[in-house]
Amino acid sequence: MKHTIVLNGCSETFLSQAEEVNGFAAAYLKDSRADKTIIFHCTDRHKPFLIANSPTPSTQLIRLPRYQPEIILRTLEQLEASSNTELYLFPGDFAGSELSPRLAYRLGGSSLIAVNKISRTENALTCHKAVYSNYMQAEFKLSERPYCISLAKGSTDPLPIAVENDVEKDVSEIDIANQEWSNTVLSFKGDQKSEPEKACAHIVDYEFVKKEAASGLENANYILVAGRGVKMKEKVDKLHTIAGQLGAELGVSRPVAMSAWAPLNKLIGVSGIMAKPQICITAAVSGAAAFYTGIEKSKLIIAINTDRGAPIIRASDLAIVDDYEKVLDELVQIITEAQCKGDTSL
Numbered sequence: 001m002k003h004t005i006v007l008n009g010c011s012e013t014f015l016s017q018a019e020e021v022n023g024f025a026a027a028y029l030k031d032s033r034a035d036k037t038i039i040f041h042c043t044d045r046h047k048p049f050l051i052a053n054s055p056t057p058s059t060q061l062i063r064l065p066r067y068q069p070e071i072i073l074r075t076l077e078q079l080e081a082s083s084n085t086e087l088y089l090f091p092g093d094f095a096g097s098e099l100s101p102r103l104a105y106r107l108g109g110s111s112l113i114a115v116n117k118i119s120r121t122e123n124a125l126t127c128h129k130a131v132y133s134n135y136m137q138a139e140f141k142l143s144e145r146p147y148c149i150s151l152a153k154g155s156t157d158p159l160p161i162a163v164e165n166d167v168e169k170d171v172s173e174i175d176i177a178n179q180e181w182s183n184t185v186l187s188f189k190g191d192q193k194s195e196p197e198k199a200c201a202h203i204v205d206y207e208f209v210k211k212e213a214a215s216g217l218e219n220a221n222y223i224l225v226a227g228r229g230v231k232m233k234e235k236v237d238k239l240h241t242i243a244g245q246l247g248a249e250l251g252v253s254r255p256v257a258m259s260a261w262a263p264l265n266k267l268i269g270v271s272g273i274m275a276k277p278q279i280c281i282t283a284a285v286s287g288a289a290a291f292y293t294g295i296e297k298s299k300l301i302i303a304i305n306t307d308r309g310a311p312i313i314r315a316s317d318l319a320i321v322d323d324y325e326k327v328l329d330e331l332v333q334i335i336t337e338a339q340c341k342g343d344t345s346l
């Protein structure tokens with residue numbers, strides 16, 4: 001199956017997009033022919049980096065005035081209308097999930113977002129994705145080509161791009177940054193809806209505003225997670241201190257983040273960070289599927305919960321059925337005493 005990868009080189013997340021799609025292609029498109037990778041970018045400065053990390057030998061760089069879905073879609077539509085690409089692969093970020101269905105609509109194809117597995121059948125592409133808050137795997141058959149899919153966040157392990165110095169990359173470039181039409185679309189605002197091209201626009205313009213620095217949870221070796229059962233912000237603050245004493249990073253479940261007891265960049269689960277620590281201790285977390293997905297790659301999961309029937313008790317490697325405060329206070333005391341005695345093994 002001839003497939004094309006589309007990446008957003010205007011974003012700081014370019015490398016993780018490229019490695020995510022590369023991992024997916026290695027897992028599910030081994031026998032397929034990669035046509036090319038199309039990379040939209042906004043500055044020539046990053047060109048060598050983008051080319052070096054393109055997942056395919058053939059790369060098409062398209063320079064834009066700035067990241068804007070309308071310009072990308074119009075460019076893809078023009079370039080690709082006559083191509084016989086069967087599958088367009090987008091990463092699982094916000095941009096990929098917006099662009100894939102909109103491109104399918106424009107090219108008369110079919111689309112699915114948050115796909116975690118694909119297989120080819122005679123006249124269709126069978127795609128799998130998690131539904132009902134990850135409780136079920138659903139199978140969808142896409143029948144209209146081109147198939148445009150975006151990936152599910154964290155569904156396959158990222159695969160770094162192999163650097164093959166002796167293989168020359170085939171690179172073509174298009175610069176539309178100064179073309180009048182690309183700037184016309186840019187100047188459009190929601191009150192001018194008369195022209196057909198403008199009337200079909202969804203999101204006309206947006207910018208990413210970086211609010212919080214990364215929390216370090218993605219790469220932490222040791223994580224302590226606070227769940228709703230801790231009951232108040234002051235207790236989350238106390239767990240933050242305990243995490244510091246244990247040499248761990250603090251993470252939280254969604255109710256804790258949504259109650260503003262901790263910043264959103266501490267949220268673990270499908271809506272937040274997918275962690276893969278050596279040790280993960282959960283305190284007063286029930287272990288709902290949407291949360292558990294964010295910690296299931298941990299080497300060792302230790303759950304503290306007063307409810308023996310909570311899902312996390314079955315899903316953990318070690319379960320302590322007790323009050324989380326009592327258990328953690330004792331753990332800190334044991335570690336502090338051991339440290340005072342010069343024992344660093346804990």
Ligand SMILES: Cc1cc2nc3c(=O)[nH]c(=O)nc-3n(C[C@H](O)[C@H](O)[C@H](O)COP(=O)(O)OP(=O)(O)OC[C@H]3O[C@@H](n4cnc5c(N)ncnc54)[C@H](O)[C@@H]3O)c2cc1C
Pocket residue numbers: 133226227228229230252253254255256267268269270271272283284285286287288289290291294304305306307310322323324325
């Ligand atoms: C589309 C979607 C996406 C979602 N994404 C996420 C996500 O990314 N991350 C996420 O976390 N959730 C997510 N959720 C919500 C998720 O389904 C759960 O509602 C949530 O994870 C529950 O959080 P919790 O375990 O902290 O709270 P609860 O389910 O309320 O569990 C609290 C636990 O604390 C225990 N407890 C109470 N007191 C104590 C005590 N003193 N000592 C020890 N244990 C105690 C209780 O027995 C209970 O098991 C998502 C939901 C949807 C629909």
